Amino acid sequence: MAEKSAALTGLTEAELDARHADKMKKKKAARDKILATKTEVKGLVIVHTGKGKGKSTAAFGLVFRALGNGMKVGVVQFVKGKWETGERKILEHFPEQVSMSAMGDGFTWETQDRQRDIAAAKAAWERATALILDEEHDLVLLDELNIVLRYDYLDVADIIAVLKQKPAMKHVVITGRNAKDELIEFADLVTEMEAIKHPFRSGVKAQRGIEF
Amino acid sequence: MAEKSAALTGLTEAELDARHADKMKKKKAARDKILATKTEVKGLVIVHTGKGKGKSTAAFGLVFRALGNGMKVGVVQFVKGKWETGERKILEHFPEQVSMSAMGDGFTWETQDRQRDIAAAKAAWERATALILDEEHDLVLLDELNIVLRYDYLDVADIIAVLKQKPAMKHVVITGRNAKDELIEFADLVTEMEAIKHPFRSGVKAQRGIEF
Structure with a gap:
């Protein structure tokens, strides 16, 4: 639960949210970069x-x-x-x-x-x-x-x-x-x-x- | 292929067939025995x-x-x-x-x-x-x-x-x-x-x- 995470990390909910948004932004950028290299289409x-x-x-x-x-x-x-x-x-x-x-x-x-x-x-x-x-x-x-x-x-x-x-x-x-x-x-x-x-x-x- | 198996084992096709039938008969008996113990029915x-x-x-x-x-x-x-x-x-x-x-x-x-x-x-x-x-x-x-x-x-x-x-x-x-x-x-x-x-x-x- 969200509450548990906050308790465990010692961060406030707002700080957890900000950290999460940042992490996910980076994850998306990394994913998009990988996907851009996948261009071949063929029967598998x-x-x-x-x-x-x-x-x-x-x-x-x-x-x-x-x-x-x-x-x-x-x-x-x-x-x-x-x-x-x-x-x-x-x-x-x-x-x-x-x-x-x-x-x-x-x-x-x-x-x-x-x-x-x-x-x-x-x-x-x-x-x-x-x-x-x-x-x-x-x-x-x-x-x-x-x-x-x-x-x-x-x-x-x-x-x-x-x-x-x-x-x-x-x-x-x-x-x-x-x-x-x-x-x-x-x-x-x-x-x-x-x-x-x-x-x-x-x-x-x-x-x-x-x-x- | 069947021919290859015969060549590899040194057995004739007929001998391979007989050996196979025997092996499969034992396998079926073993399977049936196991299946007979499976009697419980429940949502998984x-x-x-x-x-x-x-x-x-x-x-x-x-x-x-x-x-x-x-x-x-x-x-x-x-x-x-x-x-x-x-x-x-x-x-x-x-x-x-x-x-x-x-x-x-x-x-x-x-x-x-x-x-x-x-x-x-x-x-x-x-x-x-x-x-x-x-x-x-x-x-x-x-x-x-x-x-x-x-x-x-x-x-x-x-x-x-x-x-x-x-x-x-x-x-x-x-x-x-x-x-x-x-x-x-x-x-x-x-x-x-x-x-x-x-x-x-x-x-x-x-x-x-x-x-x-």
Whole structure:
């Protein structure tokens, strides 16, 4: 609280206010100076990785932001999760802006069938390649691609070769834990989601609206 | 690729497939066992913090997932950013499910006016309190609340006192860097978004559809 700050610093409220205004003025000047150097505009390759929550959720957040800006979005799900009801229902509100393909076949520990997983991954990558290379979609989400790369169902070199050919303004978002080093190296923006605290540990189950 | 794995391990494709099936069967059994212990259902207090991208974006992802599940959502923006066009346009598609208040007054370095910031924070918190305590909304997003807490415009003890009174099934999502220790301690789920790579460093500017 304001009162507490005043008590702690020994300054009056008016002195705190003046000091604050001065500090913020300097902060704004510094920010503006940095922003002025940021002039390049290009499509980004974005990777969300790490063991924490929010990798796919943040990617879906980017999808909705893009939709709100009138952009066209392609989504390929490399692992067909059961927990996608919410996003799917919302995406159906924007049929003219979204191309959605769930070509994966369930988690690897659900199928327990390596050849089926490999075939599904290859089919999904074929669809992804078309979305990455076309001139129609502005943003492409490759959800859980990192998982199939980790199992070597696809070769990361093949993925990077296609990303190199993408139209300059296209954004590509790739999610999944254990992102390959080559992909991190190639990407423009990489965020690692780290779990500091997880309710699963204390016996809380996955819940509609939060987990799926 | 499958071929590469076979070459590396010295096993035939068929042997690799069999080994994989066995491994995945064990993984599924282990997972199912863990999931069976997760029986508690409750509203979660979720915190997205850290210096990386995706804190608010993942929170908006949660909002859209909740909307897709037919839930009612309240959003209070503690810092009225200029970069919110996309989300706002999408949220307007669901007028009956969303209550949106942008009560902050721009970044502290934009207003440069501490008393105005404190008044705005207090008004936003009043609105937030109503959303947290009512029986109507299923999920409440307090976007950038951590920022006003960091400046001591609000007292974290007051925030936790209200969170303790929330209806049992209500989810509350709080974003912003530098989350207070007390809040991390109190929350059920905390994710830290860490920047591994950021295009700003290489001179790329904030872009519509990605940053706002």
